[in-house]
Amino acid sequence: NAGVMQNPRHLVRRRGQEARLRCSPMKGHSHVYWYRQLPEEGLKFMVYLQKENIIDESGMPKERFSAEFPKEGPSILRIQQVVRGDSAAYFCASSPTSNQPQHFGDGTRLSIL
Amino acid sequence: EDQVTQSPEALRLQEGESSSLNCSYTVSGLRGLFWYRQDPGKGPEFLFTLYSAGEEKEKERLKATLTKKESFLHITAPKPEDSATYLCAVLNQGGSEKLVFGKGTKLTVNP
Numbered sequence: 001n002a003g004v005m006q007n008p009r010h011l012v013r014r015r016g017q018e019a020r021l022r023c024s025p026m027k028g029h030s031h032v033y034w035y036r037q038l039p040e041e042g043l044k045f046m047v048y049l050q051k052e053n054i055i056d057e058s059g060m061p062k063e064r065f066s067a068e069f070p071k072e073g074p075s076i077l078r079i080q081q082v083v084r085g086d087s088a089a090y091f092c093a094s095s096p097t098s099n100q101p102q103h104f105g106d107g108t109r110l111s112i113l
Numbered sequence: 114e115d116q117v118t119q120s121p122e123a124l125r126l127q128e129g130e131s132s133s134l135n136c137s138y139t140v141s142g143l144r145g146l147f148w149y150r151q152d153p154g155k156g157p158e159f160l161f162t163l164y165s166a167g168e169e170k171e172k173e174r175l176k177a178t179l180t181k182k183e184s185f186l187h188i189t190a191p192k193p194e195d196s197a198t199y200l201c202a203v204l205n206q207g208g209s210e211k212l213v214f215g216k217g218t219k220l221t222v223n224p
Contacts, residue, residue, distance in 0.1 A: 031210070041216065048210050056209055
């Protein structure tokens with residue numbers, strides 16, 4: 001019974017490159033959430049998606065960041081033209097419906113050189 | 114704005130020494146309060162959901178309680194394997210599914 005799968009686990013990019021983070025939710029879960037965890041900071045909400053729809057992107061930076069959850073395949077968090085401040089752990093969570101506990105993957109650690 | 118404050122930031126216990134972690138919250142109508150455990154290099158692992166004041170949940174050596182302003186995670190006779198960071202998060206009644214997290218309490222249990 002696989003949990004939330006994120007890949008890659010570690011990603012290194014140079015400033016100005018693009019980062020693509022993938023998340024496959026738990027089986028039977030159609031709600032996906034992305035959070036960011038900066039060093040010494042708590043987890044911060046970024047975006048909430050259902051299949052083919054962005055429901056809430058209130059935590060997403062207005063520029064360079066985008067997210068999708070296509071009909072087929074994993075959810076993708078995309079960061080264009082990365083900067084040093086984007087270095088963080090990015091966690092994906094999923095739930096079967098809203099108002100259910102969110103279950104987290106083990107994250108992608110993004111490092112910007 | 115919803116806020117969650119956890120205390121203490123770090124706690125060291127001897128094996129068998131019971132204690133409590135605190136989670137104070139301000140939220141515009143509480144829909145649920147969640148406790149997670151996070152090990153180094155891992156994602157948060159769900160422990161409990163509490164929905165209303167007076168509610169309690171138990172799992173092995175852990176018991177979570179909820180009042181209108183705070184939640185406690187009681188750890189009875191902890192073991193070294195209970196060492197982790199414990200996170201508290203709230204969900205408000207505004208319709209958003211956004212969890213608002215505290216910064217966590219790092220628990221170390223020495224043998």
